[in-house]
Amino acid sequence: ILWNREKETQNAQAELDSVEAELELVELQITELMDKQAELTSRRNALLQQLEEACDAAQSSSSSSLKPSKADHVMNKQEMQRYDRRDFPWSEKVEQQLKDSFNLSKFRPLQLRAINLTLLGKDLFLVMPTGRGKSLCYQLPAVCSTGFTLVVTPLVSLMEDQIMYLKSIDVSAAMLNASINKESVKTVMAGMTDVKSPFKLLYVTPEKIAKSKLFMSRLEKAYNANLLSRIAVDEVHCCSQWGHDFRPDYKLLGILKRQFPKVPLLGITATATSSVLKDCEKILCVSQPITLTSSFNRTNLYYEVKNSDNEASISDIASLINSKYKDQSGIVYVFSQKDAESVSTELQKRDILAYPYHANMDPQDKSRVHHKWTSNKIRVVVATVAFGMGIDKPDVRFVIHHTISKSIENYYQESGRAGRDDHPADCIVYFGFSDIFRISTMVVMENTGQQKLLQMVDYCQNFDRCRRSLMAVHFDEMWNEEGCNQMCDTCRHAQDCITVDITQHARQVVQILELAASNNEKMTPLKLTDAWMGKGPAKHRKMIQTTTLSRLKAEAVIVQLLLRGYLREDFSFTPYTTYIYIKLGRKAPLLKSQAHSLTMKMRTTESEPAEVSKVHIDAPQESYNFIIVLSGPSR
Numbered sequence: 001i002l003w004n005r006e007k008e009t010q011n012a013q014a015e016l017d018s019v020e021a022e023l024e025l026v027e028l029q030i031t032e033l034m035d036k037q038a039e040l041t042s043r044r045n046a047l048l049q050q051l052e053e054a055c056d057a058a059q060s061s062s063s064s065s066l067k068p069s070k071a072d073h074v075m076n077k078q079e080m081q082r083y084d085r086r087d088f089p090w091s092e093k094v095e096q097q098l099k100d101s102f103n104l105s106k107f108r109p110l111q112l113r114a115i116n117l118t119l120l121g122k123d124l125f126l127v128m129p130t131g132r133g134k135s136l137c138y139q140l141p142a143v144c145s146t147g148f149t150l151v152v153t154p155l156v157s158l159m160e161d162q163i164m165y166l167k168s169i170d171v172s173a174a175m176l177n178a179s180i181n182k183e184s185v186k187t188v189m190a191g192m193t194d195v196k197s198p199f200k201l202l203y204v205t206p207e208k209i210a211k212s213k214l215f216m217s218r219l220e221k222a223y224n225a226n227l228l229s230r231i232a233v234d235e236v237h238c239c240s241q242w243g244h245d246f247r248p249d250y251k252l253l254g255i256l257k258r259q260f261p262k263v264p265l266l267g268i269t270a271t272a273t274s275s276v277l278k279d280c281e282k283i284l285c286v287s288q289p290i291t292l293t294s295s296f297n298r299t300n301l302y303y304e305v306k307n308s309d310n311e312a313s314i315s316d317i318a319s320l321i322n323s324k325y326k327d328q329s330g331i332v333y334v335f336s337q338k339d340a341e342s343v344s345t346e347l348q349k350r351d352i353l354a355y356p357y358h359a360n361m362d363p364q365d366k367s368r369v370h371h372k373w374t375s376n377k378i379r380v381v382v383a384t385v386a387f388g389m390g391i392d393k394p395d396v397r398f399v400i401h402h403t404i405s406k407s408i409e410n411y412y413q414e415s416g417r418a419g420r421d422d423h424p425a426d427c428i429v430y431f432g433f434s435d436i437f438r439i440s441t442m443v444v445m446e447n448t449g450q451q452k453l454l455q456m457v458d459y460c461q462n463f464d465r466c467r468r469s470l471m472a473v474h475f476d477e478m479w480n481e482e483g484c485n486q487m488c489d490t491c492r493h494a495q496d497c498i499t500v501d502i503t504q505h506a507r508q509v510v511q512i513l514e515l516a517a518s519n520n521e522k523m524t525p526l527k528l529t530d531a532w533m534g535k536g537p538a539k540h541r542k543m544i545q546t547t548t549l550s551r552l553k554a555e556a557v558i559v560q561l562l563l564r565g566y567l568r569e570d571f572s573f574t575p576y577t578t579y580i581y582i583k584l585g586r587k588a589p590l591l592k593s594q595a596h597s598l599t600m601k602m603r604t605t606e607s608e609p610a611e612v613s614k615v616h617i618d619a620p621q622e623s624y625n626f627i628i629v630l631s632g633p634s635r
């Protein structure tokens with residue numbers, strides 16, 4: 001009986017192994033099918049767009065009528081272009097105020113259209129990337145209208161910045177929030193119903209509308225006197241629970257449109273998907289607003305990724321700043337406060353006037369650095385992400401990331417501080433192997449932190465796809481190579497990329513990890529790379545194949561294996577720190593099959609002769625006697 005049981009157990013184990021191997025294969029096929037699906041979806045969208053444009057062209061040639069459409073919230077391109085005209089009754093005044101009050105010479109894309117539509121009395125949602133000039137779309141109509149525009153904005157600091165800016169250009173504006181004293185509140189409340197309109201814009205927090213009956217009654221009086229000319233809801237995505245920044249008081253803003261139905265509403269945001277906007281439409285009680293969406297593609301920015309090697313990268317950054325960017329303004333983003341101090345010191349040693357900026361500096365020092373930089377007294381700020389809000393210097397010619405950002409969305413925002421004046425500017429990120437794990441420990445607590453970080457790593461390690469197209473996915477957009485116009489390193493150097501077979505390399509890495517696991521030992525990323533490169537003490541060597549790859553290449557292979565699920569990160573928490581180890585990923589067993597092969601793209605400019613040779617999987621393998629050094633974590 002015992003013998004039979006043992007046999008049954010063996011059979012079950014054998015079948016389990018085979019089912020698991022089959023499952024792995026199915027998963028691989030699913031991954032491949034999903035890649036195919038993404039490719040086809042992208043092609044389908046391109047074709048749909050092409051067809052839509054053909055339909056638009058046909059429609060406009062059959063009818064040149066400019067009568068407003070019945071359902072103008074779903075206007076086609078040609079119909080929309082009517083609102084870019086400059087022959088509306090207010091056009092002359094709008095042009096004049098643009099120059100005289102705002103000191104601007106021309107409109108940016110979509111600004112004039114939004115201004116004409118809101119002046120026509122349409123309800124409007126405006127989705128535009130940060131820094132593209134959304135504020136002008138309600139500030140300029142405000143100075144061209146009688147009465148005042150009510151602006152609902154979530155942060156008092158943003159409100160104060162706006163008021164300061166408007167004061168500097170002699171546009172009268174007021175605000176109501178919890179920090180305003182009683183006397184000023186009284187003056188503002190009285191001004192709301194004054195026909196002489198002592199202010200053209202009134203900024204309030206959503207709480208004011210949700211909670212102050214007195215304020216609502218003044219608004220009603222202003223409305224009845226035709227003095228409430230427009231309502232602008234800044235950061236409109238805060239209305240929706242589906243958005244990333246829901247604020248309960250925004251949920252009550254529907255009262256505005258219910259009480260003041262004749263007043264046009266303008267909802268503004270830099271980040272909202274169509275489903276979030278649909279939700280906002282319901283919450284704000286606006287019926288079928290027109291949505292204007294501007295592309296997130298910043299065509300004047302050149303995107304580039306460079307390999308990081310701490311010392312060398314600082315010299316590289318310094319020589320760029322001293323040559324290509326001589327006398328120009330820029331930001332160097334770093335990972336930590338310590339890096340901000342050390343990198344700025346290193347740059348100073350190389351004759352660059354660079355100042356650090358981080359959250360732990362006292363507010364006076366922060367504003368001193370900010371001010372010196374804005375007024376061109378210093379050229380470079382070496383900053384953590386604390387240097388962000390309220391940075392609106394137009395002539396930033398370079399944003400260099402000394403360390404990668406924690407997500408593509410963050411990278412887009414941070415690098416987007418370059419070239420706001422629409423002139424060419426460079427966005428360079430230095431990608432370093434160890435940085436992945438530094439950031440990983442920082443984002444480990446965030447739900448999708450790891451996933452987003454790996455997307456950023458993938459952005460850096462992708463050598464055959466346009467950097468813009470990799471970013472576009474995150475904004476529900478499609479920017480193809482044409483939209484890039486060779487303004488990224490992969491499009492510019494497409495021919496410098498080759499496909500290499502890394503199957504054998506992958507097997508070597510897996511073998512090291514298996515051996516480690518069998519010894520109950522943990523491998524940090526650094527230990528794994530060292531072991532693979534044969535850097536451990538000789539006395540510990542035993543039965544491991546080392547690699548002939550350069551360190552940079554070896555790290556690139558490990559990163560690929562992480563990105564594709566052959567390896568994974570494993571975290572261990574102590575009261576003082578978080579350790580990261582590398583373990584086998586769910587796809588690792590696939591490498592057992594001799595039929596399984598793996599390739600990756602590499603830059604030819606970085607490859608060394610005869611390395612990463614197209615190793616044949618059956619090639620005889622050199623064996624080294626080797627043991628992995630498996631002492632404690634490296635950090």
Ligand SMILES: Nc1ncnc2c1ncn2[C@H]1C[C@H](O)[C@@H](COP(=O)(O)OP(=O)(O)OP(=O)(O)O)O1
Pocket residue numbers: 104105106107108111128129130131132133134135136270392420
């Ligand atoms: N037509 C224009 N020409 C040149 N500069 C412009 C134009 N319109 C706006 N700007 C400038 C003014 C500001 O310095 C800068 C950003 O404008 P702003 O209205 O603050 O952007 P925004 O509201 O889209 O950004 P955020 O999302 O950060 O609030 O652009």
